[in-house]
Amino acid sequence: MGRAYHLDGEYSATFFFDHFTHATVLRAMDGFGMIHDLDMLRLAETAFDRAIRGGRSVDDSATKAVVEALREAGAAEPAGIPRHKLATGDGWLITPPEITAALDAYQRAPYDDRAATSARIDDWDGWIGFLRLAGDFAGIRSH
Known part of the structure; x- marks a missing residue:
C-alpha cells in the first residue's frame, strides 16, 4: 500500500509512493521544516x-x-504542508500556498543537506519537481 498525490484542477498528473518511500520522504520533509502541525x-x-x-x-x-x-x-499563512494532509490519503487539498511555504523551507536548508537527501531517496527530485508544478496550479490531493 502506498500513497498517491493527484494534481488538482484541469491538468492530470499523479505522483505515487510505495509505503516505505512515502515514510522516508515524510521524514525528510519534516527534517527540512516542510511539514507543520495544525x-x-x-x-x-x-x-x-x-x-x-x-x-x-x-x-x-x-x-x-x-x-x-x-x-x-488550512492556515491563512501556512508555514508548510500540514502533517495530516500528507499522513492520510483522505482527499485533502494541499494548497499552492502550503506547497510554496514547504518549498521555501526546503530552499533555506543547506545545499549539502539537500544534495544528500537527493542522493539517498530515489524519488526525492521527482517529488520536489511535482510539488513545484502543483504549486503553480491548483495544488494536489492526497489519496
Whole structure:
C-alpha cells in the first residue's frame, strides 16, 4: 500500500509512493521544516461555520459541505504542508500556498543537506519537481 498525490484542477498528473518511500520522504520533509502541525479542532470549527453560515439547516448536504470544507481548510499563512494532509490519503487539498511555504523551507536548508537527501531517496527530485508544478496550479490531493 502506498500513497498517491493527484494534481488538482484541469491538468492530470499523479505522483505515487510505495509505503516505505512515502515514510522516508515524510521524514525528510519534516527534517527540512516542510511539514507543520495544525490545530484540527480549530479547523473543524472553521469548516463547520463556513458550511452552515447562510442559514442552511444541518442535513446530509450540510454534513458533506462541512467535510469538504475541512478537506480544503488550512492556515491563512501556512508555514508548510500540514502533517495530516500528507499522513492520510483522505482527499485533502494541499494548497499552492502550503506547497510554496514547504518549498521555501526546503530552499533555506543547506545545499549539502539537500544534495544528500537527493542522493539517498530515489524519488526525492521527482517529488520536489511535482510539488513545484502543483504549486503553480491548483495544488494536489492526497489519496
